[in-house]
Amino acid sequence: MNGPTPAVRRSSVPDSSRPSRRRAQGELETEVLAALRAADGPANAGWVRDRIGGDLAYTTVVTILARLHAKDVVTRRREGRSFVWTPTSDEAGLAARKMRKVLDAGPDREAVLTSFLTSLPDSDEQVLRDLLRRADEEAAD
Structure with a gap:
């Protein structure tokens, strides 16, 4: 039989010899x-x-x-x-960017910040307070 070689059809059934793993979003x-x-x-x-x-x-x-x-x-x-x-940034910078995006998308910025702050464990709340205090001190200098 002469002529072009028939195209190989791929099955729509997944190859069971390879484990299928779907990644989570992101x-x-x-x-x-x-x-x-x-x-x-x-x-x-x-x-x-x-x-x-x-x-x-x-x-x-x-x-x-x-x-x-x-x-x-x-x-x-x-x-x-x-x-x-x-x-463009390290992991902390990327996490901060994601947090900012969520904050910017909220209809009530103050409510989002309030909810975030009240959901923090005491240790994280203290870190945030310390960071704000330091920022105030640097702004005053």
């Missing part, structure tokens, strides 16, 4: 950021993909990096035909 972004923070400097998507492991497609990593860039969580710089990526 988990892949967290993994990508952790890999970038572990880098000695700016890293490309291939390097990030290698550090994360698994069977992620290169394009998936690039998509996640682009989304993080749109959120101002990473910066990018063209290097050759691709980009190298750098996180």
Whole structure:
């Protein structure tokens, strides 16, 4: 039989030899950021993909990096035909950014802050009070 080789059809049934694991929302972004923070400097998507492991497609990593860039969580710089990526802040800075986003989305800022403060354990409340006191002292100087 001459002619083109028939296309291979892929089954819509998942391959049972590979365990299927669906990541929780935001988990892949967290993994990508952790890999970038572990880098000695700016890293490309291939390097990030290698550090994360698994069977992620290169394009998936690039998509996640682009989304993080749109959120101002990473910066990018063209290097050759691709980009190298750098996180804009450490984990504490990222957590603070998330907290600020939630606070900004609330309809009543004072109510959100009040609820947050009253839900803190005493030790965290004391840390917050100390930080506010120090900020007041620095502003007075």
